[in-house]
Amino acid sequence: MSHPARRLLLGRSHAVFFIVIHKRLLYLPFLLLFAAVSLYAMRWQQAMRTATLMADAGVLRQRTIAVDPGHGGPDPGAKRGGLVEKDVVLDIALRLERLLLQAGAEPLLTRRSDDEFTDGERISGNKKKELSHRAEMANRINAQIFLSVHANAFPESKWHGAQVFYQRGSEEGRRLAEAIQAELVRMLPPNRRRALAGDFRVLRETKMPAVIVEVGFLSNPQEAARLADPNYRQRLAEAIFSGLIRYYRGIPSPPAAS
Numbered sequence: 001m002s003h004p005a006r007r008l009l010l011g012r013s014h015a016v017f018f019i020v021i022h023k024r025l026l027y028l029p030f031l032l033l034f035a036a037v038s039l040y041a042m043r044w045q046q047a048m049r050t051a052t053l054m055a056d057a058g059v060l061r062q063r064t065i066a067v068d069p070g071h072g073g074p075d076p077g078a079k080r081g082g083l084v085e086k087d088v089v090l091d092i093a094l095r096l097e098r099l100l101l102q103a104g105a106e107p108l109l110t111r112r113s114d115d116e117f118t119d120g121e122r123i124s125g126n127k128k129k130e131l132s133h134r135a136e137m138a139n140r141i142n143a144q145i146f147l148s149v150h151a152n153a154f155p156e157s158k159w160h161g162a163q164v165f166y167q168r169g170s171e172e173g174r175r176l177a178e179a180i181q182a183e184l185v186r187m188l189p190p191n192r193r194r195a196l197a198g199d200f201r202v203l204r205e206t207k208m209p210a211v212i213v214e215v216g217f218l219s220n221p222q223e224a225a226r227l228a229d230p231n232y233r234q235r236l237a238e239a240i241f242s243g244l245i246r247y248y249r250g251i252p253s254p255p256a257a258s
């Protein structure tokens, strides 16, 4: 049906379509510019944060610090949705390692990949042996601090916030835990948690001040979303790093929970 009126209509609808596409194209450069500016601002912010951290980091120079990303290999740790504890904590540990290297410290990671351990020794399936091996690695190199990184998951979703644990009875462990907890609370609000004492094999068997940092709850949807964000993981690494500086500078921290 080639009616002149229909041809006219068709022509008009094409024109309208073209104008809509054209208008969208006009916004495109602005969108790209906005994205570029945001990315630059984020990078700049991070660079400024790192510079501020490094200004006080002299106390970490030549300190041997054992960083232990929990789980790994066949042991995933806690899991919620697509988020797996062993991956989250490894990423945070590697970010912390970079900061420590930048500060002239000597970090040793008990694992640097999804493998159980970096020194070729694989002790899977035996949790006790595995934890003892992590402690032993830190003892063998005479680390001045042992810091194990984990993430929590509870059946209820309401719990949130990073929390640091230390071995009951260890005075230096408590002081280290309080220093890291104070920086986690200060740098990553909202968090009102306090350092907590407990009994943990990996802390019991290490000969130096030792803590477990639970970076947050995978079981809390808001915190899980933050933990999935590389920017937030970087800020967690920075808060832990800042806690180490606080510990070595002897700055008093709010007391642990009794």
Ligand SMILES: [Zn+2]
Binding pocket: 070, 071, 077, 078, 085, 150, 151
């Ligand atoms: Zn864990």
